[in-house]
Amino acid sequence: MNVDQLADSLRRDPMFMENVVRWEELPARPAQYAPFPEGLDPRLVPVLQRRGVHQLYSHQAHAVREVLAGRDVVVVTPTASGKTMCYNLPVLSAILNNEDARALYLFPTKALSADQVSELYELIEEMGVDIKTYTYDGDTPGAARRAVRQAGHIVVTNPDMLHSGILPHHTKWVKLFENLKYIVIDEIHTYRGVFGSNLANVLRRLMRLCAFYGSHPQFILCSATIANPKELAETLTGRDVTLIDDNGAPMGRRHFVFYNPPVINRQLGIRKGVIPETRQIAGMLLKNGIQTITFARSRLTVEVLTKYLKDLMRDPLGNAGRVRGYRGGYLPTQRREIERGLRAGQIDAVVSTNALELGIDIGALDACVLCGYPGTIASAWQQAGRAGRRKGTSIVFFVASSAAIDQYIVSHPDYFLRQSPENALLNPDNLYILLSHFKCAAYELPFEDGDGFGNAPAPEELLGFLEEENILRHVDGRYHWMAEDFPASEISLRSAASENFVIIDITDPAHHRVIGEMDRYTVPMLLHENAIYMHEGQQYQVEKLDFDACKAFIRQVDTGYYTDANLNVSLSLLDVEKSEDTPEGGSCALGEVKVTTLVTMFKKIRFDTHETLGFGHVRLPETDMHTTAMWWTLPDSLCARFESDTLKNGMLAITNLLRIVAPLYLMCAPQDVAVLYQVKSPITDRPTVILYDNCPGGVGLAHKAYGMQKLLLEKALQIVTDCACTQGCPSCAGPVGEIGTDGKQTAMTLLKELIR
């Protein structure tokens, strides 16, 4: 059966359709073409024509035109719409015109850069010109580095390497900096939160050095579909950026099926598992010979589903090999082989984590199954975009898990289909991040009186501070670096906390093995001594946590339980930035807080039954974090209406609801915000619900939440009202065991009053 036939037969199957909440058909879209823009080097066009490209899609031509006109651009493109052409054409054209011209390509991961470079190589080889493209990252051998620095026309790297390997040694890269014409940054939607805030500062440093060497590079940025590509691009680069989103790539018809597994216990709100249901749908596609990609949220789920599908295909001819898993942790060569197999059609089904969500070229598949909601609309669309050929029909199944956010999506398909994807938020002026990069910048090139740092606020304050700390010396109008440190080594771009803990497997005494890393804020929760730590489906027990040396030593175990640490969070107020009154004498405020977390004990919980087997103590120091928070203070008159326990249950229910709603409307990952309540808050002395940025300094999520506080409460109320459960369930306010029998009702009353 092909996709059209399969869709028809499913629609006629009442058993299946019973669980389909919504069947959306997205119509086919024809291609829109445009001729090659004027101004491209004449040597390029014949090469493209030989490769079968006789004209460009409208957005490609538009992008190239704008770039050639000297503008910075951000191109928003869905998967497989030929975005690399948008930057490769102007870059190659510029180098053909002037062999001294240089370009810098930044990709978020090494795998992506390898993939994009191979495409570039093909074009260059076909032209038979001497344009040198080199990858410069941690894997580049020492001997090759000199050649890259001297002769690379196009240097492909990642933000981390730019930050610690290139900028602090800029004098070795004179050729690049003097002649830098284009800076290409792909997949900019991944640069949100801390990573994005760091990258924005790395770019401030880069532009400072370019100015020193007298070059004025242009930016060419690419993003997947998000709500605010232009804003993101402008925040990252500090420039006015032209938005190009007139996608001209063709797309065949697409079915989007929202599938909610049947309820098996209505009172407790328990549904059939997402994994067996996904197994069934993916298996059906596979049996019909439809090439399918399945996305799962965890590495473990990937492995489990891969095994199920392989078993389904297993036969003496070795057809189980037509089903493959794909995730981080596989060797690069193995990953390349799977990617090739997908492109060549030798692989019928692949089960992947979000590792295949980014722009790695695997061709287009016929069907996609999302096993659970990936967390954001943007990545759901990215994943769904893996199915969808330019011609012919494709189909996407979203199989909801029982997680609250999945249930929200599946019961509000319109939210998903109509709402624009998330905003990517970042805050380059986060004081902690800014100061770290400011030090790097001062190391790289002395600041002079009156110098700015991109559009960062108050550079003279930072300079004064660093002078006072004896890190800089101000003399004769310049600030000179006056320390032995190498400041770039103190920052990790992917998390605000600079020191990561390494996780060391000591199962084999002769061969200790580093298996992972974790940022220091998460360590007390997951790596305290005696914690059960899960990695690639294997259980480990933490034997020793060396807090000072930032190391956790773990050993493989096989236990029937997992652990859950009890985190005590206390907040103290540092500063109120703004506040507004809400009805009945309540208020909503925004400010800076100190969050102190302390893990004191953990529970051992049996797998499957989830019963508590026992407790253990944890002895760890407190962790402090300064961040931005916003909070709602409940009016006295309203609180007075409830018994204290009832009020508590209601507030807990509200925090559970906000935890679902906030990531959806703040366009962030669930772990980026924290929500908690305090019956007598030290901040306000009253019952208070608090939402804060879960990273030092904050990236602006609390600010954004403050601006949409009423909307958040409305959406929370909507979920709890729409939910069919009677007294609360895991999909809305929380299970009865947690919020009591009165929690849901109290939350509804409180929310209604708060938004009145």
Add this chain to the structure above:
Amino acid sequence: MNLRDKLRAVDGGSKRHQQPQRQYTSCWQRRETRPMEDFPRVLEVRGETVMLMQGEEMPEDFDPRRILYLDTETTGFAGAGTVAFLVGVGSFAEDGFTVRQYLMRDYPEERFLLRALEEELAQFDVICSFNGRSFDVPLLRDRFLMNRMNPDCLDKPHIDLLHMARRVWKLRLKQCSLGRLEEAVLGIAREGDIPGAQVPQRFFDYLKTGQFDLLRDVIDHNAQDIASLCVLLSRMARMYEHPEEALHTEDVYAMGVALDRMRHPEEARRCYRLAMGGSLRTQSQLRLAVSYRRGGDRRQAKEIWQAMAMRREGGATPYIELAKHYEHVEKDIPAALEMTRRAMMLLSEPTLFDSTAVQEERNAVQYRYDRLKSRLKEQ
């Protein structure tokens, strides 16, 4: 206090430190001349010898008077934020060895320091340093660039004593820092010398306090380094020219290995022959034989192996080498087989404590034996 409060407490740093505007017109300089007697034979260093040592071309009109000895003191390891705050150079004048030192008393003086260095370099043909190729010169090049000055003056033939010294003395001394070489090779003992690791902090402390005395140690340390460079070069050159004068046969042997690698077989063999009188007798003979074999002198090589075998030196190795010789050069399979058999006897009686290397050697010999035997049958 959190970071924001600290920042607030700082009221516009630039305004606070309104020091009286100083005019910066030059850097600090010191010039001292050391008597010629302290530098015996240093003017005898010949260009050909340096080429032997370094394996690189030197100017045709090489003249020890036109070498500029160079050493810097810096604020840290390589990177754009590290500066060379003190640059010392040395060379010969009529009245002795003069050391000129240029120090920036504050950052704005750096350009004067660099300009002085540029003028110094213009007057000489060759730079001589200790690890300057990898450290001092690239760092100075960065400083020229950061000050928008042309770094081309640094492009000169460069004698880097670190690598040469390692080739000669690593075997005996294990560690080859300049300080260790002064002590063990030049017989110079420094007193109250400042450890290199403390130098950056000294400079920062000086900047903060303005007490110039903090730098005295650093300046003296630097001057001594430069004088030592000069003595070390001539000592090393003398050793290459007269290996028979060397006190340690290990050094002579190491020199032979270095010369071999630089493709100077005649000079290398001379060293091996001298080293045969010492603790490295066996290695020296084996090296010597290999050197002859490579040079095509099979007869000489064979004689050495035979002599070693006769004196029971070198274990199985001479026999194995002889076996190869008989098989490949003289095509005498029975003789080759006999040599292999003797090698096997020497390697026989395996013990539990054999290293894998010995086991591998034994396997290789066994394999050779079997192969030769089957060849013999074929004939």
